[in-house]
Amino acid sequence: MSTNAISTAATSTNERDPAMTMTPEQATQFAEVFDRMVRGVEQVLLGKSHVIRLSFTALLSEGHLLLEDVPGTGKTSLARAIAQSVRGTSNRVQFTPDLLPSDITGVSIYDQRSGSFDFHRGPVFANIVLADEINxxxxxxxxxxxxxxxxxxxxxxxxxxxxxxxFMVIATQNPIEQAGTYRLPEAQLDRFIMKSSIGYPDHASTIRILEGSDKRAHDVVVPPVLSAATVVELAALARTVHVDATINDYVARLVDATRNATEVRLGASVRAALALIRTAKTLAAANGRHYVIPDDVKELAEPVLAHRLLLDPEAEFDGVTPSSVIAQILIETPPPGDRQLV
Structure with missing residues (x-):
């Protein structure tokens, strides 16, 4: 299915009525384009289709992505491949202790000829910005x-x-090196719609990587699949996915549970609940559905909510992690039944 068909579908939906929901045909077209984007990036990051799908879910949910993993797992390669798959502008910023705010956002410089200050835009003025080692x-x-x-x-x-x-910021950070780093504050962590890790490849993928050792990661160029304008239209189309009232109730109960958990000092915010609904809509469309089911929420609960939780120091000392808290909450919070969704 061509991207022109998606653009037409998104435009027709918006022209009909902003309250109209996605049709099954539009969901099928959305899933086909989504899969094509994922296949392109899989050329660079072998055996990691799940994290690639999460990354594009964040992009089409109009959010930002934080990748945290040990060195050498392909964080920068993934971010670069996602930027290449979109026919737009992209910039990479290597964060260092001496980096100034104006190095990112831009700076005003006095022009002697005109007698005025001209604003010179920084690297943040791009469709996709890679913030490497943000911490x-x-x-x-x-x-x-x-x-x-x-x-x-x-x-x-x-x-x-x-x-x-x-506009999307893809930030990377290394969790094991603490010397010369600054922990991201909770206010900024909350701005990332999703946090994920890549992990090491399985044995079969490692063999394929070694067989292609004559090529460097940056030598592989991912062909652009979508234009920047089409990404905006896809994101608008994803917002029209139907969410049943029972799904909203389920998300509300999950978020409430994070605030009441004994191991948690600061639970998920309202922004977190909205992010979970937005990403669930996109994931449903990526799976060819025009409606959200509880499994969409379950799959995204950990990457969307875990990084927003602030644990009690005693719980951390006992080995409790935000991911384990979310996993326990998913077990204890019953999802809506199938008959309720009909």
């Missing part, structure tokens, strides 16, 4: 991303400069 920058520099990640704009000298659409 190596100072808190002041990390905070420079807050406004642009949440509002899609940069304010400099009282003037607002909007970024392009779509």
């Amino acid at each position: 190596r920058a100072s808190p002041k520099t990390q905070a420079a991303l807050l406004e642009v990640m949440e509002e899609g704009q940069v304010t400099a000298d009282g003037v607002t400069h909007p970024v392009a659409a779509p």
Whole structure:
């Protein structure tokens, strides 16, 4: 199915009525384009289709992605491949302790000829921005991303400069090296719609990687599948996926459970609940459905909610992790039955 068909479908849906939901035919077309995007990135990241699907789910949910994993697992390669799959602009920023906020957002420079200050845009003005090793920058520099990640704009000298659409920040960080790093504050973690890790490849994928050792990761170029405008249209189409009232109730109960868990000092916010619904809609469409089911919510609960939880220090000392808390909550919180969804 061509991307033109998707564009036509998205436009027709918006023209009919903003309250109209996605049709089964549109869901099928959405899934075909989504799978094509995933297959392209799989050329670079072998045997990791699940994390690739999560990454594109974040993109089409109009959110930002945080990749946390040990060195050498392909975090940067994944982010670069996602950027290449979209026919738009992309920039990579290597975060270091001496990086300044203006190095990211831009700076105003005085023009002697015109007698005025001209704003020179920073690398954040792109469709996809790779923030490599984000936890190596100072808190002041990390905070420079807050406004642009949440509002899609940069304010400099009282003037607002909007970024392009779509806009996505893919940030990476190394969890095992603490020297010279600055922990991301909860306010910024909450801006990431999803946090995921890649992990080591399985044996078969490792063999395939070794067989292609004559090629470097950056030598493999992923052909662009979609234009930036089509990504915006797909995201708009994903928002029209039907969500039953029982699904909203299920998400609300899950979020409430994170706030009442004894191991948790700070539970999931309202923004987290909205993020879970948004990503569940996109995942449903990616699976060829025009409606959300409880399994969509279950699959996304850990990557969407876990990084937003702040655990009690005693629970952390006992080996409790945010992921284990979410897993236990999913077990204890009954999903809506099939008959309720009809």
